[in-house]
Amino acid sequence: MNATQASIADLAKRTRRAAKYRDENRRPWTFWVLVALFAAYVLALYGPMLCIYVLSFQDLRGGLVFPMKGLSLHWFVDLFTQVRTGDVKGGFERSIILAILVTVLTVVGSFMAGLAFRRRFRGDGIVFYLMIGSLVAPGLVLGIGIGLLFQYFGLTASWYTSALGAQLSWTLPFGVLVMFAVMSRFDRAWEEAARDLGASRWQIIRMIVIPILAPGIVAVALFGFTLSYDEFSRTLQTSGPLNTLPLEIWSMTLNVTSPSLYALGTVTTLASFLIIGVCLGAIAVMQKRRSNQSGSQQ
Amino acid sequence: MSSSADISRPKPARGNIASWFYVSPLVLVLVPFFVVPILVVLVASFLENDAYGGIVANFTLANYASVFTSALTWKLYLSTIKFAVMTWVLSLGIGFWIAYFLVFHVRNQLLAIGLFLLCTVPFWTSNIIRMISWIPLLGKNGLVNSALMATGVIDQPLEFLLFSDFAVVVAYAHQLTIFMIVPIFNAMSRIDKRTLEAARDAGASRLDIMRHIVVPLSRNGIALGSIFVLSIVMGDFFVVKVMSGGGSASVVSALFEDIAVLQYPPAAAAAVVLLLVVVVMIALILRTVDVRKELAR
Numbered sequence: 001m002n003a004t005q006a007s008i009a010d011l012a013k014r015t016r017r018a019a020k021y022r023d024e025n026r027r028p029w030t031f032w033v034l035v036a037l038f039a040a041y042v043l044a045l046y047g048p049m050l051c052i053y054v055l056s057f058q059d060l061r062g063g064l065v066f067p068m069k070g071l072s073l074h075w076f077v078d079l080f081t082q083v084r085t086g087d088v089k090g091g092f093e094r095s096i097i098l099a100i101l102v103t104v105l106t107v108v109g110s111f112m113a114g115l116a117f118r119r120r121f122r123g124d125g126i127v128f129y130l131m132i133g134s135l136v137a138p139g140l141v142l143g144i145g146i147g148l149l150f151q152y153f154g155l156t157a158s159w160y161t162s163a164l165g166a167q168l169s170w171t172l173p174f175g176v177l178v179m180f181a182v183m184s185r186f187d188r189a190w191e192e193a194a195r196d197l198g199a200s201r202w203q204i205i206r207m208i209v210i211p212i213l214a215p216g217i218v219a220v221a222l223f224g225f226t227l228s229y230d231e232f233s234r235t236l237q238t239s240g241p242l243n244t245l246p247l248e249i250w251s252m253t254l255n256v257t258s259p260s261l262y263a264l265g266t267v268t269t270l271a272s273f274l275i276i277g278v279c280l281g282a283i284a285v286m287q288k289r290r291s292n293q294s295g296s297q298q
Numbered sequence: 299m300s301s302s303a304d305i306s307r308p309k310p311a312r313g314n315i316a317s318w319f320y321v322s323p324l325v326l327v328l329v330p331f332f333v334v335p336i337l338v339v340l341v342a343s344f345l346e347n348d349a350y351g352g353i354v355a356n357f358t359l360a361n362y363a364s365v366f367t368s369a370l371t372w373k374l375y376l377s378t379i380k381f382a383v384m385t386w387v388l389s390l391g392i393g394f395w396i397a398y399f400l401v402f403h404v405r406n407q408l409l410a411i412g413l414f415l416l417c418t419v420p421f422w423t424s425n426i427i428r429m430i431s432w433i434p435l436l437g438k439n440g441l442v443n444s445a446l447m448a449t450g451v452i453d454q455p456l457e458f459l460l461f462s463d464f465a466v467v468v469a470y471a472h473q474l475t476i477f478m479i480v481p482i483f484n485a486m487s488r489i490d491k492r493t494l495e496a497a498r499d500a501g502a503s504r505l506d507i508m509r510h511i512v513v514p515l516s517r518n519g520i521a522l523g524s525i526f527v528l529s530i531v532m533g534d535f536f537v538v539k540v541m542s543g544g545g546s547a548s549v550v551s552a553l554f555e556d557i558a559v560l561q562y563p564p565a566a567a568a569a570v571v572l573l574l575v576v577v578v579m580i581a582l583i584l585r586t587v588d589v590r591k592e593l594a595r
Contacts (some may be wrong), residue, residue, distance in 0.1 A: 014501020030504065034399040038413070041396055044472065045420050048431035051441070055434055061437060065439045109323035117319035127321055134332040136525065136580050138533030140550050141569040142482075145335025148342055148353075148566075152342045165316075165331040173329050181484065232536055233550075237557065249426045253540050263426035272423040 053269070064257060075263040087262060094159050095245035096271075097250050099228040100158070102167050106224030107217060109168070110175030111219070114183050117176070124176030135173040139233030142166060147237040158240035165251035166234040171227045175220045211290070215283045222279045226272070336573070343566035353562055361567035370552070371568070375575070378548040381463075381538070382531040385470040387525050390520065392471065393478025397519075398512065401486040402494070414483060421476045422555055429469045429537055436460040436468070461543025468539045470531055476531070478523035485519030486512070520589040532576050 055062065059070030080089055117124065134142075146166050150157045157163070190212065194204045210217070232246040239247060245268065252261055343361055346354045365371050396417065404410040420428060435441045436459040443455040458464050489512065497507050513520075535551035549572050556565035 011501075013488070022443055028504070034395060034403055038399050039394070041392060041475070042416060045417065048435050048472075049420065049428060052427070062583060065434045065437050066441055066444070097352045105323075105327075106474040109327065112320040112322075113324040117318040119317065121314045121317035121321075124317070124321075127325060129327050130332065131324065132580070133577070133583075134328055136529035136533075136576055137332065137336070138529075138550055138569070138572055138576065140533065140535065140553055140557075141573055142332065142335050144553075144562070144565060144569060145337075145339040146331060148338045148562065149330075149335055151320050152338070165327065168327045169331040172324055176324065222422065230424050230426070232426065233533060246424070246426055247425070250536065252429060254427070261430060265424070265430060268427055269423045276419070276422050 001245075012295065029050030049265075049269070052262040052265045056259055056266045058259050062259045064259065065264075075259040076267070077264045077291075078258070079260045079267070086251055087243065088245075088248055091245040091248035092267075093242050098159055098164060098167070098244060101164060102171055103221050103224040104188055105164075105168055105173045106175040106276035107221050109172050110179045110220055110224075111213075111217060113172075113176045115209070117180065117181060122153065130174060131173040134169045135177075139166075139170065139231075142169060143234050143237030145150060150238075156240060157238055159235070159242055159244055162238040162240065163235045163244065166238040167231050168230045170231065170234055171224045174227060175224055178220050178223055179216070182213055182219070185216075186213060206292045214286050218279050218283050218286075225275055229272070299545040329437060339566045339569050339573075342563055343570045345563050347561060347563045358563075361564050362571075364564060365567050365571055373573075374547055374549045374552050377546055378532060378550075381466060381470065381546075381548065382528055384467050385474060385531050386524060386527050388467065388471045389475040389478045390524065393475045393523060394482055394516075394520070396475075397479050397482040397486055397516075400483060401489075402491075402512075414479075417479055418476060425473050426474060426536070428445050429540060432465065432469060432472070432541070433460065436465055461541065463542065463546055465541040465543075466538055468547060470534075473537070474527045474530060477526035478520075481522040481526075482519035489515045518526050518587045521583050525583055528579055528583075531578055532572070532579070 051066070055064070055066070056075055057073070058068055058072055059072035059074050061069040062075065063069065135255075143272065144167060146162050147157060150162050155161070186209070190208055191204055194208045199207070230246060232250065234246060235244055236250075243251070246279070249261075249264060249268075252264065342353060344357055344359070346356045346358050346360070347352050366539075400414055402412050404413060433440070437443070438455045438457065438460070440460065442459060443452075446452045447455065493511055494507055497511055502510070533550055535548050535554050536544055539550040539551050539584065549568070552570070553565050553568050
C-alpha cells in the first residue's frame with residue numbers, strides 16, 4: 001500500500017519535472033552557466049592573440065607588455081631586415097613551399113587511403129595501427145630516427161626530403177582520419193548506381209566520388225597545410241641546414257625579446273587567414289556550382 | 299550501428315589488390331618515415347657511443363641501465379605525466395561542456411556551426427605564436443597583474459603566472475582543448491535528440507540524462523580527443539621549455555638536451571622507453587573504444 005503511494009508520488013514528481021522541461025521558452029540555469037563558460041573560452045582563445053597583434057604595431061620604444069608605446073610598422077621592417085632576427089624571409093618561403101608540397105601529397109594519399117579503408121582487406125588492421133602509431137609517436141623521437149637513418153645512408157637531411165617525409169608521417173595519418181569522417185557521410189548507393197550504369201572504377205572516382213566529397217577534400221587540404229606550416233618537433237632534427245619558419249620562431253623565442261616576435265605573429269596569422277579564406281571561398285564556389293547544376297537539371 | 303557498418307563492408311577477396319594500391323601512398327610514407335626510423339632508434343639504443351658523438355657497433359645494455367637507475371628519469375616522467383594529466387582534465391572539462399553547449403543548448407543550427415567555427419579558427423594559426431601571446435598577459439607587468447593590482451586584489455605582482463608550471467598548463471589547454479571539442483562535438487551531434495526528450499518525458503533528471511545518455515554516447519569522441527591531447531603533451535618539449543622559462547623539464551626536453559651534445563645511444567634508449575609508455579597509454583584508451591568503427595560509422 002505504502003509502496004504504491006510512494007510510487008504515485010514519485011510519478012507525480014516526475015510528471016511535474018517533465019512538464020517543466022516541456023516549457024520551451026524557459027532556459028534552465030545550466031544554460032546560462034554554459035553561456036558564461038563559452039564566452040570565457042572564446043575570450044581566452046582570442047584575447048591573447050589580439051594582444052600581440054596590437055603590440056606588434058608599436059614604435060621603436062615598444063616593449064613586450066602593455067601599455068602600447070607609439071604606433072608604427074617599425075617592428076615589421078625590423079623583422080625582415082635585421083640579421084639578429086634570423087632568416088625569417090627564407091624560413092617563410094621554405095615553410096610555404098613545404099606546406100604546399102605536404103598539402104598536395106596529404107590530399108592524394110589520404111583520399112586514396114580513405115577509399116581503401118572503406119572495405120576490409122588483408123592486412124588492413126596492420127596499416128591502421130601503424131597509422132595510429134605514427135600519429136601518436138613523439139615527434140622528436142621520429143626526428144632522431146629519421147636523422148640517424150639519413151646519416152647512416154650518407155644522405156644529406158634537408159627540408160624538402162627528410163623534413164617532408166617526417167611531416168607526412170604526421171599529416172597523412174591525420175588526413176586519413178579526417179577522410180574517414182568525410183567518407184562515412186558518403187552514400188554507397190550513388191556509387192553502385194554509377195556502376196550499374198556501366199561506369200568504370202576510375203570514372204566512378206572522377207565523376208561521382210571526388211565531386212561529392214570535394215568540400216571534405218578541401219578540409220583535408222586545410223589540415224595538411226596548417227599542420228605542416230606549424231610543424232616543429234618532427235622538423236627540428238630533419239630539416240638540415242636551412243630552417244623552416246617554426247624553427248626560426250623557436251630560435252627567436254630564445255634570443256629575441258622585442259616586438260619583432262609579435263610582428264612575426266601578426267604576419268604568420270595573416271598568412272593563415274589568407275589560406276583559410278581561399279579554402280572557404282573554394283568550398284563556397286563548389287557548393288554554389290553544385291546547387292546551380294542540380295537546379296538546372298531539375 | 300555496428301551491424302550496418304558490417305553489412306556495407308563485405309569481404310571480397312578480389313578487392314585486396316585494389317585496396318593495397320589505394321593504401322600504397324600511405325604505406326610508402328609510413329615505412330621509411332615511421333617504421334624504419336623507430337627500428338633505427340631501437341637498434342641505436344643498444345649500441346655504445348664514442349667520445350666524439352659517433353656510434354660504435356657494440357651491443358650494450360648500459361643505456362637502458364642508466365635510464366632506469368637515474369633518479370632524473372623518474373622525476374622527468376613524474377613531471378611530464380603531471381602536465382599530461384592536468385592538461386587532460388582541463389581540456390576535457392572545458393571541451394566536453396563547450397561541445398555539449400553547442401550541440402544541445404544552441405537551438406539554431408546555423409548559429410551552432412558558426413560558434414563551432416569560431417572555436418576552430420585559432421587552430422589554423424601558429425601554435426607557437428599562440429603560446430607566445432600569453433607573455434603580455436601573464437608577465438610580471440602583464441595585463442592580468444596590472445588589472446589585479448589596479449583593482450586592489452593584490453599589491454605585489456603575482457610571480458607564478460608566467461614562466462611557471464601554471465603557464466605551461468595554460469598554454470597546453472589553450473592549444474589542445476580544440477582537439478577535445480571537435481571529436482566530442484562530432485560524437486554528440488550524432489545523438490538523436492529524441493532520446494533526450496524521451497528520457498525527460500519519463501522523468502529523468504539532468505544528472506540521469508548526462509550519466510546514462512550523453513556521456514556513454516560521446517565516449518568515443520572523448521577517447522579520440524584524449525588520444526590526441528595525451529600523445530601531444532607526452533611528446534612536447536617546446537611549450538615546457540618556453541613557458542616554464544627553463545624551470546621545468548619534460549621527458550622529451552631531456553632527450554633534446556642529449557641530442558644537442560650528440561649523445562645518440564642514451565637518447566635513443568630514453569626515446570624507446572618513452573615510446574613504450576605512450577603506446578601503453580594509447581593502447582589502454584583504445585581498449586575502451588573502437589576508433590576505427592567510430593570514424594567509419
